[in-house]
Amino acid sequence: MKRRRVKTAAQTRRATPKGGDGPIIARRSNPLILQKQTVVLTRKLAAAPKAEQQLEHSSVQLAVLVQSIKDYAIYMLDRDGRIISWNSGAERIKGYTHDEIMNHHFSRFYTDSDRKSGLPTQALRHAAAYGKFEGEGWRVRKDGSQFWASVVINPIHNDSGMLIGYAKVTRDVTERHQAQNLLEQKNKELEAFASVLKRERDNKLMNVQAITATIAHEVRQPLAAIAANGSAALRFLAKTPLELEEVRAALKRLISDTHRTSEVFDGIRALFGEGNQKRKQVDVNEIIFGVIQSSRKELRDHDIDARLELASKLPPVEGHRRQLEAVIDNLVHNAIEAMDATTDRDRVLRVRTRPSGHDVITVAVQDSGPGIDPKRIDGIFGAFFTTKSHGMGLGLAICRTIIEHHGGQLTATSDGKTGSLFQFALPIKSIDETAWTSFRHS
Numbered sequence: 001m002k003r004r005r006v007k008t009a010a011q012t013r014r015a016t017p018k019g020g021d022g023p024i025i026a027r028r029s030n031p032l033i034l035q036k037q038t039v040v041l042t043r044k045l046a047a048a049p050k051a052e053q054q055l056e057h058s059s060v061q062l063a064v065l066v067q068s069i070k071d072y073a074i075y076m077l078d079r080d081g082r083i084i085s086w087n088s089g090a091e092r093i094k095g096y097t098h099d100e101i102m103n104h105h106f107s108r109f110y111t112d113s114d115r116k117s118g119l120p121t122q123a124l125r126h127a128a129a130y131g132k133f134e135g136e137g138w139r140v141r142k143d144g145s146q147f148w149a150s151v152v153i154n155p156i157h158n159d160s161g162m163l164i165g166y167a168k169v170t171r172d173v174t175e176r177h178q179a180q181n182l183l184e185q186k187n188k189e190l191e192a193f194a195s196v197l198k199r200e201r202d203n204k205l206m207n208v209q210a211i212t213a214t215i216a217h218e219v220r221q222p223l224a225a226i227a228a229n230g231s232a233a234l235r236f237l238a239k240t241p242l243e244l245e246e247v248r249a250a251l252k253r254l255i256s257d258t259h260r261t262s263e264v265f266d267g268i269r270a271l272f273g274e275g276n277q278k279r280k281q282v283d284v285n286e287i288i289f290g291v292i293q294s295s296r297k298e299l300r301d302h303d304i305d306a307r308l309e310l311a312s313k314l315p316p317v318e319g320h321r322r323q324l325e326a327v328i329d330n331l332v333h334n335a336i337e338a339m340d341a342t343t344d345r346d347r348v349l350r351v352r353t354r355p356s357g358h359d360v361i362t363v364a365v366q367d368s369g370p371g372i373d374p375k376r377i378d379g380i381f382g383a384f385f386t387t388k389s390h391g392m393g394l395g396l397a398i399c400r401t402i403i404e405h406h407g408g409q410l411t412a413t414s415d416g417k418t419g420s421l422f423q424f425a426l427p428i429k430s431i432d433e434t435a436w437t438s439f440r441h442s
């Protein structure tokens with residue numbers, strides 16, 4: 001036993017560079033061997049020059065400390081970065097034996113690109129300047145394979161504060177790094193998934209909100225008419241002599257407004273893809289005429305001159321009558337409200353229709369109101385955009401949806417001073433319902 005131990009210590013000494021003057025190489029974890037090595041080296045130290053002694057002394061201490069450590073590469077560098085000690089953990093992690101690596105520069109453990117960018121030198125400089133360098137990165141083993149290293153470099157100074165070398169501890173944390181990467185990747189995937197879920201939830205909420213708001217917006221008018229005709233009927237009933245004819249007329253209007261309300265609901269259901277309201281041949285001129293007729297009182301109250309320029313041979317379009325009526329009604333009412341601000345010129349509402357080629361008709365609603373700032377024109381079609389105290393900001397959003405639903409396009413132009421022009425083009429032949437449905441859900 002004893003002989004074996006002595007022999008091992010001798011081997012270790014032989015393994016040190018230049019006649020055994022280098023630091024001890026701790027290769028065995030047997031404490032008796034270590035003790036023997038330490039005694040030998042301590043004796044050698046006494047005879048060595050002072051600076052060397054100090055460095056050697058540090059090496060011995062480090063060797064004692066690291067002897068039993070296999071999971072860490074622990075080694076020392078001289079002040080230029082050359083390797084002067086090497087533990088068994090270093091051999092295990094990096095693949096070089098002690099003899100192979102002694103006096104080589106530690107930069108050989110770095111990747112080509114890290115070497116080119118001067119990382120090894122920077123690490124030593126940083127350690128010398130700040131007392132420590134810590135970092136992680138890819139390092140290269142003897143066989144060329146790479147591992148993810150966690151590195152700590154500490155400078156070593158002699159008693160007079162002179163830098164004499166570095167202590168370097170490297171740990172192979174590839175598994176942790178891969179686990180971390182995997183975790184980060186999974187986290188990213190989870191985040192992406194969560195944001196998709198959130199978007200879908202928001203979309204659903206938006207849809208519910210939009211549908212609710214659309215219903216409120218569209219039934220407001222027929223409900224107001226129902227209430228007005230109900231009140232009128234009560235008023236006529238209270239009169240003496242009883243004005244039965246007037247009562248009957250008011251109740252008939254009330255009933256027809258009720259039907260209109262239910263048609264509006266059908267239109268909304270069709271708009272959101274749930275109704276089975278069939279498209280029919282619709283005469284757009286007739287719709288415009290009807291809207292202007294029912295807005296007669298408002299036009300008069302607002303002192304507006306309504307001028308219709310309706311094409312005499314306008315082909316019918318395939319569409320939803322109530323929906324197209326809602327578009328004209330919204331555009332006309334926006335124009336009426338806008339012209340409230342017109343005091344220096346005539347308040348004129350123009351509604352024009354004309355065939356455009358063989359398969360499209362165009363409709364234009366123009367007013368002499370204050371117009372719309374051209375920079376804000378795109379925004380007015382957004383849901384809930386309004387500049388009115390009582391507005392819901394839905395009229396134009398609904399109009400655009402309906403027109404697109406019919407395969408057309410609604411646009412607005414204005415110079416921001418002398419009025420606005422809203423126009424839409426409608427294809428005569430309706431677009432395929434399935435195509436629309438997939439467009440709407442895309």
Ligand SMILES: Nc1ncnc2c1ncn2[C@@H]1O[C@H](COP(=O)(O)OP(=O)(O)OP(=O)(O)O)[C@@H](O)[C@H]1O
Pocket residue numbers: 217330334335338367369370371372380381385386387388390391392393394395396397420
């Ligand atoms: N003819 C117009 N002239 C000037 N501004 C207009 C005209 N039409 C629309 N706008 C502007 O566009 C905004 C949005 O119009 P939209 O019809 O969508 O909503 P609203 O009229 O404000 O409210 P509501 O939902 O009750 O119709 C208006 O608030 C107004 O600022």
Ligand SMILES: [Mg+2]
Pocket residue numbers: 330333334391394395396
């Ligand atoms: Mg409006």
